[in-house]
Every structure is written in C-alpha cells, then in structure tokens.
Amino acid sequence: LAVAGVRISTAILNCGNKKTSMQANREQSTPRFMKLRQIFQIYTRGTISSSVFNLLTTSVGAGTLSLPYAFSQGGLLFSGVVFFLVLLISIIVGLMLYSTKSYCQELYPGMDAAGYEDIAVAAFGTVGRIVVLVILVVFLVLCLVAYMIYTRDQLDLVLQYVVVKTGNIPDCSVFTNCAVLVTLAFIPLFPFTLLRDLTPMQFTSALSFLGVTFTAVAMTIRAVQLHGSPAFKPQPIQLYPTSVIGAITCVSYSSLCFLCHFNILPLQKELYHPTRARMTMVVVVSLVTAYLLYSTVVFSGYFTFYNNINEDILTNYDFDDLLITAARIAIFFTLLFCYPVLLHPTRSSINRLVMTIKDLLDTPPSSEDTPLLPGMPGIQGYHGYPHQASLHQKVPPFVWVCETWMIFGSTFLAASYVPNVGYVWNFVGSIGGTVLLYIFPSAAFLCLRYKLHVARSKPQRKCSSICKDLVAMAILIVGLCLLVVENYSAVNDIINTAHDPLSLCSQLACVKSSIFIA
16 A cells, blocks of 8 residues: 555656646646546556455355355365365466467457357357356356355344344244245345446445455354363364265365356456466465465364354354354345346346347358458357447346346245255356366367467477366366266255255245254
C-alpha cells in the first residue's frame, strides 16, 4: 500500500508538472476524480496481486467445508499426500493451459482463446465445444444445488440457535423443514438472479474469501481450546483409508478444491504484460495460498472431531457455540450472494450451447471448408466467445426470465429433496475434478501439439517436448481412471444411502433436527 501510494502521488505530480497545452486543456475539461480514477486503475487493474486474488477467490468456496470429511475418509497421511499431488497437478495444468493458448494462436492466426470453449473448438471442432458446454452446464447446475444445500444447513443451525436462546424449543419446528429453509433463504434473493450485469455483485469475491478465512480462524480457535482443556482425551489417528470408497472420496473432494482453471485464460487477458513468468507466479501463488488456507481448515477440523466428521464440518459443532454460529452466518451470506454469481455463467453457458447447436444445424454442408476466421480452415461453426452484451441482446427478456425460473426451480427442488450435500458433492467432484481439471486440458494439449507438429515444416522433437507429452498423457490417463471410479462411488452412495444418517432435515417433512435427537 505504501509503494502504491508513492507511485500514485508521483504520477499525480508528474501529470501536474509535465504537461503540454493540449494536455492542460484536456485536464481542464476532465473532472479531477476521473483523473484520479484513471491513475488508480493503472496501478491496480491487471497487476499480479489483483490476478492472484481473483484466481484465489475462484478456487476458495463451499468445498472448503467438505475437505475435513475427505481427510477423515482417506486417512491423514494418505490424504495429505493426495492433496499435495493434486496441488502439483493443478499448477501443471494451469501452465499447460497457457501453452495451449499459444498453440491455438500459432495454428490459427487471429484466434484469441478466451476459455475452455475456444480451446475445444481449436482442438476438437464444434462438436468439442458442444461437449464442453454440456459438461459445464451439468457441473454448474450441480454446484448450484450444493450451494443451496450448504446454505440450508447453515440457516437451519443458526435458526435453532435463535430458537434455543429465546427459550422456546418446539418438539417439531417448522424450521426443520427443508423446503421452508430454502424458501426463506433464496426467494428474497431471486431478483438478483435476473441481473444481466454482475457489476453490483462484484463484492462477492471478497466476501467469499473473508467468510472462509473467518471460518478457518474460528475452527482453529476451537481446536486450540479443545487441546488445552484438561478434559481433552486424544483419539487414535487414522493414517490410511479403511476402504476403496474412502480413498476415492478423498481424491474427488481434493481435486474439486483447486478447480479454478476455467478462469486462468480470462485473467491472462487482463494481466498487464502477461508473460509466462508472470502467469506462472499468479498460478503458483494463488494455488499455494489456497492450499495453506485449506490445510488450516483441515487440521483444525480433523484434530477436533478426528474420524467422526460430517460432509459439512460446521454441522459437527454444537449449535449453541457463539463463535461457530458467527462463522455459520458468514458462510450463509457468502453462499447466499454467490448463488446469483454462479447462476449467471450457468445461464450464459445454456444460451451459448443453444446458439452453437443452432449455428451447427443452420450451416449448409457446402461450407465445410470455408474458414470463418483468417487462417482458421477446418474449424466449422466457430464465431468465438459472444460478448456478454451481445449475448444478452440476443436473448429476449421473456426467455431470460423463463431460463432463470427454470434453473432456480430445478435447483430449489433438488435442494429440498436431497437430504445431504454428500450425494451432490460426489458428482460435482467426479465431473469437475476429473473432466475439467484432468481430462479436457491434457487432451486438448496433446491434440493441439500433434496438430502443430504436423503443420510445422521442420518439426522439432526435443527432450523437453517429449517430457511435456508424457506428463500430459499421464494426467489424461489418471483423469480417465478417476472418472470411472468416482462416478461408480457416487452412484454406489445413492444406492446404499450412505449419507442419510447425517442429514439435518428430511425430505419436505417436519421432523426433528439432528440437534434435538437424544
């Protein structure tokens, strides 16, 4: 802050001392606050620190609450090794995406890969883009359901705390009804989901990070107090998973915590002087910071409850704990205001998917070899990312409202009927952690490198290039194996109803919360 203040002050002085007559006339016609705003943006937007914060807030979210459960299932030693390996793979994939974008630009001059969709088009064509959009829609919808369930559980415990403190403990409270909780939480928020511009919701990134940080601090305080208590009796520590399902759960949840790679390429466009070294610093610093924050939550939660941990760690604490109640309120508002932000890309992905399919069906067969961009033959139906403003203009207001109600209604019903977040989070991890983190980036990387090798007149196969191919191939194989076993584990949990005993409220029925069960 001191360095930034000195730079801003110096820039203001320079602007006042060194100016031509034309600059003086321009400054007289420009309000002073506009000049200060422009100078402030020069030193704040596109910096490494701002990019690190944006990428960090993308990765840190509701998955933090389920990470201690993953360590309890996988064992402390096994989970620690897996968590560190996932961190390394996430960093490698982040750098791999930067190389993939450069391959796209070399193969198709004039193409500016802005995200997963553009890379899918360059590597696999329009069909690849459709597949990626379908996966993104499914992943985002499941995340919306998980966010609703997390919010419902936090609100349940907060309301129970209020009811108990007032001295009125009903034998069967209406606040234990899942549908009532979701209605109370999200119906007042529905107008925010209709926003076409998310500028008023920019504070949610900082709110999310602050909420998770406050929760980590509160859990650490409780863990230190527990171990300092004379009545504390240490429990045996589980180092390894007791079952294959436990190991799969650990890998699935760990992979999901570092999933922020779909935001790397947009950040690369905003970063000032986006060299490979600067992008490497952004990716490494943000992911390592998230790793340290996650480790704080994991160890404070694990050494408080050891192997008896729920999918939502905050549900393990007593409902009358004031500090943890404050953390629940912080997480509640974080998830509540993050829901419209997450719904916005979900709706945009659905619209882009519909438009892509429509363009593909409307394209005549005779135009297969017609390049849609200079130097991009063979990429059919590609028009690049539609700008948000143009995309919003294409969608009529009635359709926009209907899409919002459809997404909101489906996630509302799912959150009302699903008794525990573990059912949803398993599928989120199997889809997001495997397809979006392991399979797609490595497959696109290998495909584009092969196309580039064929296109070059004198292809060079250095030892470093072979090592890159081997690493990408290993990540791809690991992702394919995890996709099979994690989806099997998710389906098996639903069949065996493994998470039902941990639910706080039942399916649309007024029942006692687990707080009041003797």
